[in-house]
Structures are given as structure tokens and as C-alpha cells.
Amino acid sequence: MRPVLSVKGLTKRFGAVVAADNICIDIPAGQKISLIGANGAGKTTFVNMVTGYVKPDDGRIELDGAPIVMRSPRNVAKLGISRSFQIPQLFIELTAVENLMVAVSGASGAQLSAVSPAGDKGRRDCAMALLDRFGLADAADRRVSELAGGVRKLVDVAMALARRPKLLLLDEPTSGVSAEEKFITMDRVIHAVAGLPTTIVFVEHDMDIVNKYADRVVAFYNGRILADGAPAAVLQEPDVRRYVTGSTR
Numbered sequence: 001m002r003p004v005l006s007v008k009g010l011t012k013r014f015g016a017v018v019a020a021d022n023i024c025i026d027i028p029a030g031q032k033i034s035l036i037g038a039n040g041a042g043k044t045t046f047v048n049m050v051t052g053y054v055k056p057d058d059g060r061i062e063l064d065g066a067p068i069v070m071r072s073p074r075n076v077a078k079l080g081i082s083r084s085f086q087i088p089q090l091f092i093e094l095t096a097v098e099n100l101m102v103a104v105s106g107a108s109g110a111q112l113s114a115v116s117p118a119g120d121k122g123r124r125d126c127a128m129a130l131l132d133r134f135g136l137a138d139a140a141d142r143r144v145s146e147l148a149g150g151v152r153k154l155v156d157v158a159m160a161l162a163r164r165p166k167l168l169l170l171d172e173p174t175s176g177v178s179a180e181e182k183f184i185t186m187d188r189v190i191h192a193v194a195g196l197p198t199t200i201v202f203v204e205h206d207m208d209i210v211n212k213y214a215d216r217v218v219a220f221y222n223g224r225i226l227a228d229g230a231p232a233a234v235l236q237e238p239d240v241r242r243y244v245t246g247s248t249r
Contacts, residue, residue, distance in 0.1 A: 002065055004029045004166050004199050005050065005081075010059035012045055012223075019045040020056065021223040027167070032190075033201045034210045034231070037220030037244055043203045044086075046220070047169050051083050052076040063166065078106075080166035086175055086203075088156035090144045096155050097140040100127030103162035130158045133192040150177040150185050157189055161198070168193065170202035174209055182206065186213055207235065207245060219244050 003026040010023040048054040052073040
């Protein structure tokens with residue numbers, strides 16, 4: 001079966017720094033994959049290249065067999081790849097449901113006035129259905145500026161899911177979330193995606209989250225893939241323990 005995402009020989013340099021060094025990875029539909037690695041290992045650069053925010057110096061990126069390397073982030077999103085951000089990218093002056101209405105419509109920030117009115121019943125119904133999938137219906141009419149950090153995270157992921165992408169890339173979905181709420185947050189994400197034709201790839205530093213939710217782990221180090229496989233196997237690799245998790249046991 002053809003992978004939903006195929007990356008071959010992906011390379012990116014920023015001056016003397018090699019942020020991606022011949023990255024090769026195939027991602028089949030339906031897997032939940034976690035990208036791990038220390039800060040600067042190349043995880044976010046990889047995500048940025050896949051989503052069109054950074055152009056690679058070399059290599060191929062294919063979505064369902066079609067090349068997407070030279071496409072803009074907006075075009076990549078239209079083709080079926082969405083992402084959330086480590087710091088939620090939301091319109092803080094709007095309510096949660098209005099943010100989702102923007103995402104459902106596919107509008108840009110310059111088009112907000114055309115899609116934000118609560119009277120647009122069709123978009124509002126779709127936005128409310130998304131919020132309900134994440135257990136956020138009670139926060140629908142609250143301004144984003146009033147929401148707790150964990151709720152903002154979920155609204156950001158809901159916006160990424162609004163177009164029902166083939167591939168959903170999450171950049172540290174539990175960062176900034178309290179220890180008591182991190183599993184609740186991730187449970188809501190997994191529940192929201194269940195039943196949709198969407199494959200999840202998430203960047204994560206919390207190994208408890210990785211162990212519980214990932215089917216597969218890809219460990220990055222110095223712009224290269226250090227290990228790739230089942231969580232139990234990858235997290236026991238000596239080099240992963242030395243360079244990624246910091247465990248010496």
C-alpha cells in the first residue's frame with residue numbers, strides 16, 4: 001500500500017548547521033507516529049519542510065504519491081496536510097467558535113469579517129460540531145484571550161482538523177499543559193481524530209505521552225534519524241537513551 005507521506009533524501013542547511021541530513025521516512029495511513037529528539041535535533045525543521053514553511057535544499061516529499069516540495073503552506077493544506085503549533089496560532093480577539101468558523105471556511109486573516117459573524121449558521125454548526133468532538137462546547141462563545149493554555153492548545157488542533165486532512169502534524173501538543181491535564185488533552189485529541197481518515201504525527205518531549213499514544217517512534221539527532229520503530233524498542237536503544245531521553249539505566 002502506498003504511504004500517505006513519503007520523504008526521500010530530505011536535506012536542509014542553515015549556514016554551517018545541517019538541520020536535516022538525508023531524511024528518509026514513509027508514513028502509512030492510520031499510524032500514530034511520535035517524533036522525538038532534543039531541541040535542535042531537526043524535528044520542527046522536518047515538520048516545517050513537510051508543511052511548506054521551509055524549502056529543502058534537496059530531496060522529495062510526496063503526499064499520496066504526488067510531489068509537494070515547492071508548494072506554499074496554503075496549497076499544502078489544501079492538498080491534505082494540516083498542522084498545529086507549539087504556540088497556538090489563534091485569533092485571540094475572536095471566540096473559540098469564531099476561530100473554528102474561520103478554519104472551516106478556509107479563509108485567511110484578511111477575510112475575517114466575512115466569516116466571523118455568529119449568524120452564519122452553516123459554518124457555526126460545523127464549528128460547534130468540531131468543538132464538541134474535543135469536549136469544548138462549553139467554551140464556544142468565550143474569547144480565546146480568556147481561555148486557559150490547555151484549552152487554547154485544543155482549539156488550535158481543532159482548527160487544524162477542520163478540513164479533515166489526510167495528515168495531521170502536531171508540534172508538542174502537550175507542552176505548556178499541566179501534568180494533571182496532559183493525558184486529558186491527548187485523550188481528547190485522539191478521540192477527536194478517531195473515525196476520521198487522518199494520520200497523526202506528533203512532536204513530543206514527554207516520554208509518558210509517547211509511550212501511551214504512539215504506535216511508532218522516530219528519534220532525531222543532529223538532523224538525522226537515529227532510530228525508527230516501536231516505542232518500546234526505540235526508547236531502549238542505547239543512542240536514544242544517551243542523546244534523546246537522557247536515561248543511563
